[in-house]
Amino acid sequence: MLECLVDGEISDRILAADRGLQYGDGVFETLAILGGLPRFWQAHMDRLAAGCEQLGLPVTPQAVLLREVQTVSAGHRNCVVKIIITRGVSGRGYAPGASVKTNRIVCSYAWPVDPGKLIETGIRTRICKLRLGLQPALAGLKHLNRLEQVLARAEWTDKTIHEGILLDAEDHVISAIASNIFLVCGDSLLTPRMDRCGVRGVMRANILKVFKSRCQQRRIMLDMLPEADEVFVCNSVRGIFPVTRIDHWEYSIGPVTREVQQWLSNGISSPSSKG
């Protein structure tokens, strides 16, 4: 961690009574800071506000968050900033007090290195044993209850496997552990619906906007994976990675994946890339 603000003050600690620790009662965003500017700022803020509303949390003013993101990222041309909003402190018990005062934690981290040039060469993945539970009340949100992802990521230690593919309890493909997934089938870009589990990623949302005419959100069954022409995963910080392998299924890196990567590296065509 490079720098951290808790409720606007320089600190790396929160109260143990915070409901973020006690219950995972909150939401978060992880942003790429590139050339000193937060990428997809408005999309992150929109998702954060939607998450807060769904959990009944007061929405923190964007200006406050932007100032704090700028503070923790100052002096770092490229870095990662994580914003956590919790329901703050309450007494014991699930009911929050009468007046909620949210807590915000804004921290910067070093920009992740891609030692293998994986953006170019693609990643190897496996299908996780853990199945995501279906919970429409929390689906799509980037909330703090992430034990499913922790358990799924703990399934392997082989460093040549870079990501895990997550299925839901009915064996639909949902996402990777820390990224969303797209299948390229002919001219179409298919990505799973996020209405029963999973996270509505900001990079995913941008791809859906920019490549709207060719994208479909739909249920994706496991047996569609070996039929796909190309597969890629995406994450608002790390970008777009071709998938070259899922367990024993192999994929070549195709023109559509390269086209989407090209859109991202051009940057300027994004509808919500303004900082």
Added chain:
Amino acid sequence: MLECLVDGEISDRILAADRGLQYGDGVFETLAILGGLPRFWQAHMDRLAAGCEQLGLPVTPQAVLLREVQTVSAGHRNCVVKIIITRGVSGRGYAPGASVKTNRIVCSYAWPVDPGKLIETGIRTRICKLRLGLQPALAGLKHLNRLEQVLARAEWTDKTIHEGILLDAEDHVISAIASNIFLVCGDSLLTPRMDRCGVRGVMRANILKVFKSRCQQRRIMLDMLPEADEVFVCNSVRGIFPVTRIDHWEYSIGPVTREVQQWLSNGISSPSSKG
């Protein structure tokens, strides 16, 4: 909060980088301290160890926890102690580092007042709209991912409703929000299985042991609720509460509920009440 130890030191704060906050990556126990002694100590320790094992967390020695529980409860004849064990601090990302150093937070709270003598007069409940998602990998554990309970508890503000009944995604009865549930049907005590969601409560486990010959763990459909002769909920801190109402269904407080309450207030017959 009365007193708090973080990793053995007097403190009310944890590192913001702790995975307990970042992902809800940990487990907890809430114990009743009665007459200066922790009730059901061994049962709490057994469940905590089982939870740590299931999440791949090193188990904290009981002697360390007992000493810290005694420290935070010293001078309080009756109080509540909450123990949280997290996977500690790691870098960004779901994968924990190579060596995990768990963090423990041991805090005491004032003994809850029962202003309405609800143990005697019973409680009114409602059926929550939120349905628990099915997740066998986490079922039974008292882990830190509690957003479902937070959302369910936020469904009502009417102070005459004391608890909410939780169903799963297939409309099976699972528990109340902060307690387990038993239905009395003739001579039988029925309580839901905790194999797909819910928490294996310590009070529930003790009732299952002591009243073994009359207890069944089974799937309980919603339509079995109005057929029950008696209903009660139980919680290792607050005890055993008769349920007099679930939405529009009314129940009288019957002899079996009183018998189980009597067992608890006698205390000594419990197989795991030794502090």
